[in-house]
Amino acid sequence: xEAPTWAAYAAAWVGTVALLLLSMYLRRRKFNLxxxxxxxxxxxxxxxxxxxxxxxxxELSLKYGPILHLKFGSFPVVVGSSVEMAxxxxxxxxxxxxxxxxxxxxxxxxxxxxxxTWSPYGAYWRQARKMCLMxxxxxxxxxxxxxxxxxxxxxxxxxxxxxxxxxIILKDFLSTVSLNVISRMVLGKRYLDENESSIVTPExxxxxxxxxxxxxxxxxxxxxxxxxxxxxxxxxxxxxxTLSKKFDRFLEHVLDEHNAKRKGVENYVATDMVDVxxxxxxxxxxxxxxxxxxxxxxxxxxxxxxxxxxAVTVEWAISELLKKPEIFEKASEELxxxxxxxxxxxxxxxxxxxxxxxxxxxxxxxxxxxxxxVPRLAREDCHVxxxxxxxxxxxxxxxxxxxxxxxxxxxxxxFCPERFIGKDIDVKGQDFELLPFGSGRxxxxxxxxxxxxxQSSLANLLHGFKWKLxxxxxxxxxxxxxxxxxxxxxxxxxxxxxxxxLPPHLYSL
Ligand code: HEM
Numbered sequence: 001x002e003a004p005t006w007a008a009y010a011a012a013w014v015g016t017v018a019l020l021l022l023s024m025y026l027r028r029r030k031f032n033l034x035x036x037x038x039x040x041x042x043x044x045x046x047x048x049x050x051x052x053x054x055x056x057x058x059e060l061s062l063k064y065g066p067i068l069h070l071k072f073g074s075f076p077v078v079v080g081s082s083v084e085m086a087x088x089x090x091x092x093x094x095x096x097x098x099x100x101x102x103x104x105x106x107x108x109x110x111x112x113x114x115x116x117t118w119s120p121y122g123a124y125w126r127q128a129r130k131m132c133l134m135x136x137x138x139x140x141x142x143x144x145x146x147x148x149x150x151x152x153x154x155x156x157x158x159x160x161x162x163x164x165x166x167x168i169i170l171k172d173f174l175s176t177v178s179l180n181v182i183s184r185m186v187l188g189k190r191y192l193d194e195n196e197s198s199i200v201t202p203e204x205x206x207x208x209x210x211x212x213x214x215x216x217x218x219x220x221x222x223x224x225x226x227x228x229x230x231x232x233x234x235x236x237x238x239x240x241x242t243l244s245k246k247f248d249r250f251l252e253h254v255l256d257e258h259n260a261k262r263k264g265v266e267n268y269v270a271t272d273m274v275d276v277x278x279x280x281x282x283x284x285x286x287x288x289x290x291x292x293x294x295x296x297x298x299x300x301x302x303x304x305x306x307x308x309x310x311a312v313t314v315e316w317a318i319s320e321l322l323k324k325p326e327i328f329e330k331a332s333e334e335l336x337x338x339x340x341x342x343x344x345x346x347x348x349x350x351x352x353x354x355x356x357x358x359x360x361x362x363x364x365x366x367x368x369x370x371x372x373x374v375p376r377l378a379r380e381d382c383h384v385x386x387x388x389x390x391x392x393x394x395x396x397x398x399x400x401x402x403x404x405x406x407x408x409x410x411x412x413x414x415f416c417p418e419r420f421i422g423k424d425i426d427v428k429g430q431d432f433e434l435l436p437f438g439s440g441r442x443x444x445x446x447x448x449x450x451x452x453x454x455q456s457s458l459a460n461l462l463h464g465f466k467w468k469l470x471x472x473x474x475x476x477x478x479x480x481x482x483x484x485x486x487x488x489x490x491x492x493x494x495x496x497x498x499x500x501x502l503p504p505h506l507y508s509l
Contacts, residue, residue, distance in 0.1 A: 034078060034387040036060070036069035044071025046224060052484050053219065054371035054400040057081070061401055067385055073224025075101075076393040078384075079372075081401040083408065083432040086439070088384055089376065089395055091432075094440035095121075099377040101394045103223045105216045108240035109247075115297035116445070117216075117305075121379060124288045128298065132445035135276050136302070142449055146347060148184045152177050153456060157344070157464050160498050161507035167470035170318060171493045174311035175206055178453060182306035186299060187254055188272035199253045200246075208250075211243050212300075213308050217485030251296040274299055305446050309369045310453040312489045316367040317359055317458050318467060319494050320415045323475040327417060328467065331355055332501070335463040341502050345459040347452055356459045358417035360451075364427055364436035366415060369487045371400035373438045399435045408433045427451065464507070466499040 037060065039045050049072075050056045057079050061068050066082035080089050089097050099121035100106070106118030116132070119125040135141065156177040160168070179202065180190055200208070220236045222229030232238055258278055262268045270276045277298055281290040321327050334355040339345055350357065376395040381388065389395075404412040409419065425431045428447065429439035437444035444450065461467075469478060481491040500507060 031388045031390065032386070033076075034067040034069040034385075034389075035064045037064070039071035042073070042225060044073050044075075044224070046072055046219075046221075049219065052482065054398055054484065054488075057372070057396065057398050058401045058404075061398065067387060069387075072219075072394070073221070074226070075224055076390060077396065078378075078389055078393050079396045079398055081398040082405065083402060085385070086397050086399070086402060086432045086435060089397055090429075090435075090438065090440040090443075093382065093384065094442075096379055096382050097376045097395050098441045099379050100442075101223075101375050101377045104220050104229070104237050104240060105218075108237060109212060109215060109244050110300065111244075111293040111297040114291075114294045115301040117301055117374060120377075124294075127286065127288050127290075129441070129445065131277075131280060131298075135280070136273050137445055137449060139448075142452070145185045149181050149347070149453065149456065152180045152184070153460055154344070155180075156457070157460060158507055160461075160465060161500055163498055164500055165497065167495050167497045169493050170496055171311055171315045171489070174314050174457065175209075175307060176202065177457065178307045178310045179206065179209075181453060182303055184272075186273040186302045186306070188258070188274065200250050205250075208243060208246055209304055209307055211239065212247070212304050213487050214485040215240050215243065217487070247300055248296065251299055254299065255292065255295060273302060302446070305444070306449065306453075308487050308489075310450050310457070312369050312487050313360070313363055313367070313454050314457050314461070315490060315494050317363040317454075318461065318496065319478065319480065319490060320363060320366070321359070321462075322467060322469055322494075322496060323478055323480075324415060325475070327359065327415075328462070331359060331462045335459065339463060342506070344506065345456060345463050347456050350452075350455045350459065353459060354421060355417060356455065356462070358420040360455055360458060361420045361425070361427060361434065362415055362417040365403040365409070365434055366413075367482070367488065368399045368403060368436045370436075370438075371484070371488055372396045372398055373435070374442070374486070376442060397435070397438075399438075402433060402435065405433075464500060464502055466501050468497040468499070470495050470497050 037045055037048060040047065048056055048060065048070075057068070058081070060070070061079060061081035066080065066085050068079045068081065070077045070079065080086055100113075100118050102113065102120075103118070106113045106115075110118050113119050114124075116125065116128045119128065156173060160173060183190055215236060218234075218236055221233055222231075222237065229237075254274060255278070258274050262275070262278065268275075268279075270279055274295070277290070277295045280286065281292070281295050283290075321331070334353055335345065338352050339349060345353070373396070376397075378389050378391055378393040378395060380391050383389070402408070406412050425434055427434055427436050429435065429437060429443045432439065437447040437450070469475065479492060482488045483491050
């Protein structure tokens with residue numbers, strides 16, 4: 001047989017290259033991806049994402065449109081930034097996008113995705129949601145805990161009264177009250193009282209929750225570029241591991257105490273959410289067994305979800321009002337007219353306080369606690385708005401952009417509660433222009449509790465006190481910068497002066 005000539009080699013080589021190019025072309029053509037900037041090798045488009053990702057994505061959506069394709073390292077990400085896109089991702093095609101990406105935070109801080117927030121779509125998560133709906137957040141259960149919310153609210157008002165005329169860091173007081181409310185509802189007592197033979201001090205526990213929120217929201221580079229994950233360049237994974245050990249010590253103690261209380265008692269009646277979870281864990285008929293680590297993961301989710309978000313929202317509301325004293329006046333006028341000056345606001349008064357409700361909605365429009373919601377994951381290849389979205393794509397819905405869309409809102413950057421008066425726009429996941437709790441299958445299961453705590457704290461803070469900026473600071477000098485994590489609080493905690501405005505005996509309740 002004759003040896004192949006150089007011409008045959010060249011032909012084979014050219015043929016291979018042509019085939020490669022053709023297959024690349026066909027692959028590109030096969031996927032009609034949404035528009036977006038060209039990614040760099042290795043980092044993708046991470047160079048375009050600042051420490052305030054919702055703002056960077058907002059800028060990009062102004063350039064590329066309401067559906068945007070990016071790469072975070074090697075992972076495809078699609079961002080929806082309009083009412084239409086939010087509706088598709090969270091309603092029309094909700095089930096396609098009902099999973100969550102696997103992140104280091106889910107792995108290390110939530111018992112390997114055993115909590116509600118980070119567990120993937122499937123029987124375990126569906127069962128968790130059923131537990132939330134039927135047991136943990138049923139209207140009856142929430143009502144049975146109303147006395148706790150009232151007691152804790154009164155102790156906040158009493159505490160603030162002690163600081164009359166002085167300036168305070170409001171967030172410290174707010175997170176104490178939400179932590180107390182949630183720990184009594186979930187754990188059955190203020191586990192974190194100093195005088196208790198306490199396993200964690202309240203200060204340390206608050207730090208743990210702050211760290212949990214931060215680590216669950218950060219952009220951990222290893223989640224986008226898996227092959228450098230082991231380097232833990234930002235040190236986040238190390239912090240996650242340390243934090244999960246601290247939480248585990250605390251949660252083990254909580255479960256041991258609850259089990260000791262239940263032991264040997266026939267027909268034990270659950271008095272808090274951990275009791276409910278332990279009863280469910282004992283149930284042999286559950287579709288998917290709820291293990292001890294699952295009970296710990298759920299408990300941690302409830303503590304975290306219930307503490308930070310409401311405090312952050314109320315702090316933003318008071319900050320906005322300090323910039324616009326005329327809103328204070330209108331709110332006080334409504335409170336004086338509807339409640340009068342001889343009692344505090346109760347939860348059942350809220351439907352009669354439309355201006356206070358409007359302030360809460362306006363705060364959630366401008367300062368959504370989770371501006372990009374929590375990332376979702378495409379469970380299969382699909383089409384959205386004529387584009388292809390591939391299985392495994394991470395989906396972000398930028399509710400921060402939707403809240404500022406000039407097509408939806410007049411003067412979107414102005415804080416103006418009046419825009420909601422007489423309008424039928426709610427925050428409960430049905431009105432896609434205002435989605436602070438998300439919508440659809442993955443919507444926040446704790447929204448009704450969160451809303452109750454926010455509305456009644458804000459109403460009572462405005463009813464019971466006049467608020468001023470310290471040291472003759474002018475409203476325009478109050479900074480409104482934020483930091484981004486799983487929640488988006490003020491960068492610099494609000495410092496404000498409190499003056500009581502009701503008769504003194506009310507503060508000694
Ligand atoms: C101001 C109060 C709150 C706000 C603004 C808020 C916001 C959110 C948002 C935006 C999501 C993601 C929704 C999505 O992916 O579409 C979420 C999920 C969640 N929230 Fe909340 N939340 C609040 C209060 C609470 C409370 C009080 C709890 C529990 C005690 C809670 C527990 C959860 C849980 C477990 C999830 C994960 C749900 C899942 O993945 O299936 N949240 N929340």
